[in-house]
Amino acid sequence: MKIFSASQMRMADEVTIKSEKISSLELMERAASQIFNLLHHRLQGAQIPIHVFCGIGNNGGDGLVISRLLVEHGYNVKTYIVNFSENRSKDFLVNYDRLKEIAKEWPFQIKSEEDFPTVQYQDMVIDSIFGIGLNRPLVPWVTQLIKHINNARCFTLSVDIPSGLYDYKKPDDAEGVIFADVTVTFQLPKLVFFLPQTGGYTKEVEVIDIGLDRNFLHQTPGIAELINKNEVVPLYRSRHKYSHKGTFGHCVLIGGSYGKIGSMVLATKAALKMGAGLATAYVPECGYEVLQTTVPEAMVITDSDDELEEINLDFEPSAVGIGMGLGTDEKTIKAFEEFLKENKAPMVIDADAINCMAKKPELLEHLPLQTIITPHPKELERLIGKWEDDFDKIRKAQEFSAKYRCVLVVKGANSLIIYEDQIYINNSGNPGMATAGSGDVLTGMLTGLLSQGYDPIRAAVLGTYLHGSAGDLIAQKNGFEALIAGDIVNNIGQAYLELFRQPQQQEQKS
Ligand SMILES: NC(=O)C1=CN([C@@H]2O[C@H](COP(=O)(O)OP(=O)(O)OC[C@H]3O[C@@H](n4cnc5c(N)ncnc54)[C@H](O)[C@@H]3O)[C@@H](O)[C@H]2O)[C@H](O)CC1
Numbered sequence: 001m002k003i004f005s006a007s008q009m010r011m012a013d014e015v016t017i018k019s020e021k022i023s024s025l026e027l028m029e030r031a032a033s034q035i036f037n038l039l040h041h042r043l044q045g046a047q048i049p050i051h052v053f054c055g056i057g058n059n060g061g062d063g064l065v066i067s068r069l070l071v072e073h074g075y076n077v078k079t080y081i082v083n084f085s086e087n088r089s090k091d092f093l094v095n096y097d098r099l100k101e102i103a104k105e106w107p108f109q110i111k112s113e114e115d116f117p118t119v120q121y122q123d124m125v126i127d128s129i130f131g132i133g134l135n136r137p138l139v140p141w142v143t144q145l146i147k148h149i150n151n152a153r154c155f156t157l158s159v160d161i162p163s164g165l166y167d168y169k170k171p172d173d174a175e176g177v178i179f180a181d182v183t184v185t186f187q188l189p190k191l192v193f194f195l196p197q198t199g200g201y202t203k204e205v206e207v208i209d210i211g212l213d214r215n216f217l218h219q220t221p222g223i224a225e226l227i228n229k230n231e232v233v234p235l236y237r238s239r240h241k242y243s244h245k246g247t248f249g250h251c252v253l254i255g256g257s258y259g260k261i262g263s264m265v266l267a268t269k270a271a272l273k274m275g276a277g278l279a280t281a282y283v284p285e286c287g288y289e290v291l292q293t294t295v296p297e298a299m300v301i302t303d304s305d306d307e308l309e310e311i312n313l314d315f316e317p318s319a320v321g322i323g324m325g326l327g328t329d330e331k332t333i334k335a336f337e338e339f340l341k342e343n344k345a346p347m348v349i350d351a352d353a354i355n356c357m358a359k360k361p362e363l364l365e366h367l368p369l370q371t372i373i374t375p376h377p378k379e380l381e382r383l384i385g386k387w388e389d390d391f392d393k394i395r396k397a398q399e400f401s402a403k404y405r406c407v408l409v410v411k412g413a414n415s416l417i418i419y420e421d422q423i424y425i426n427n428s429g430n431p432g433m434a435t436a437g438s439g440d441v442l443t444g445m446l447t448g449l450l451s452q453g454y455d456p457i458r459a460a461v462l463g464t465y466l467h468g469s470a471g472d473l474i475a476q477k478n479g480f481e482a483l484i485a486g487d488i489v490n491n492i493g494q495a496y497l498e499l500f501r502q503p504q505q506q507e508q509k510s
């Protein structure tokens with residue numbers, strides 16, 4: 001699913017108004033009445049006090065429509081106008097008059113802290129103060145109002161986006177943003193819902209289709225793409241009946257050091273489970289028996305010591321995954337450098353191999369085109385430097401990717417796959433996956449896909465999704481805490497099958 005910026009959303013709005021020959025007021029009515037329908041369906045007329053806080057722009061206009069429909073259906077509603085500016089939008093004003101015509105009680109004006117109403121824990125709040133139009137710091141009393149609402153800890157529904165969130169930078173005051181139980185957002189999800197600094201402001205997101213122009217939505221490239229099952233199924237390549245193990249390549253996993261051989265076991269197994277035809281593990285001597293015993297399907301080549309000092313392969317690999325448990329010893333960096341100069345196969349670079357590159361940035365010049373690099377936040381910082389906020393992090397990652405023509409998989413709650421100006425946001429996975437070895441499994445999985453001839457961007461997107469999806473299958477059975485990396489490997493097959501599982505159908509009455 002595409003993600004648009006605020007200005008692209010506005011454009012979609014305008015195009016729809018023109019192509020459908022409707023007014024912006026009608027579009028507002030359509031959008032906001034869908035939110036009312038959701039509420040009405042859930043509340044079924046319940047008389048809990050509902051406080052609707054409206055700003056003075058179009059987000060406020062949406063709130064006024066919701067208020068009117070709630071009043072018309074006999075709900076117990078109080079409407080407040082958060083008067084932070086005199087520049088009321090045209091559609092706000094029309095809906096303000098419409099509400100005044102039917103409500104017994106006129107909207108209550110809030111102009112300072114003295115006007116704050118009492119909101120109780122048992123009540124409900126509709127947050128329509130700011131939408132995607134927020135473009136400058138809030139006046140202090142509005143920040144206070146948001147904190148006042150949050151303090152009530154009552155059920156809060158945000159319209160389009162929690163008020164106080166910008167769509168292009170982190171909030172000025174981390175507490176000056178509505179904490180929503182649910183955000184009902186229009187047409188397309190917003191980037192802020194998936195970034196670590198801003199994703200936590202809403203527990204749930206519901207995207208509602210408000211019928212914006214299909215052609216425009218289809219033809220306009222978004223700023224990012226949200227990756228769910230629908231997006232990855234077309235990336236999967238089915239297997240031909242007459243294929244043989246050579247068809248799926250011979251990949252090599254390179255890494256390991258004394259005490260860190262387990263990382264190689266996980267990565268090698270993961271590459272095979274993803275479907276690589278053959279896999280060789282290249283490890284220091286101390287890893288030989290461990291690998292031969294725990295992954296009998298793999299071949300093993302060893303270096304002579306407890307750390308890797310040279311990397312000499314006697315075959316041309318179809319793909320390389322390097323870095324798991326590797327260490328950053330000078331001799332290892334040298335071996336890595338020599339290998340990079342020789343190697344032509346597609347690569348995945350992880351963990352200590354990333355740290356080697358951070359220590360010696362010249363190594364980056366030798367990467368094959370579209371090498372996949374899989375940093376966690378600390379490793380990313382070593383590559384691209386510190387960032388101001390998540391948006392700045394994305395910009396810097398894009399610049400890095402463009403400079404070195406590499407694919408970055410920025411690991412996190414929603415891992416980001418970045419290639420030049422393209423951003424893919426993975427939407428599978430869960431907090432149980434923040435566990436030792438989870439990254440080694442990902443590297444093995446991506447290497448397994450490259451080995452089969454998937455191009456690097458497809459491999460990064462599909463592999464990251466399947467990694468999260470395998471984790472989700474485990475969490476459904478065992479919960480988050482007991483999830484360990486080896487379980488992810490063992491669930492790769494199920495994760496593939498899950499791609500093609502149809503939701504259970506209810507029997508149709510004839
Ligand atoms: N695009 C769609 O699909 C639809 C959007 N709708 C709703 O419209 C809002 C966006 O409305 P907009 O009027 O552009 O912005 P806001 O209501 O978010 O902001 C209000 C207003 O306030 C000004 N402003 C910004 N920051 C500040 C500040 N710190 N202090 C004071 N004033 C500020 C800003 O210039 C704006 O004019 C969208 O989120 C949807 O809820 C629709 O109704 C349906 C279709």
Ligand SMILES: [K+]
Nearest residue numbers: 127130159161
């Ligand atoms: K809002």
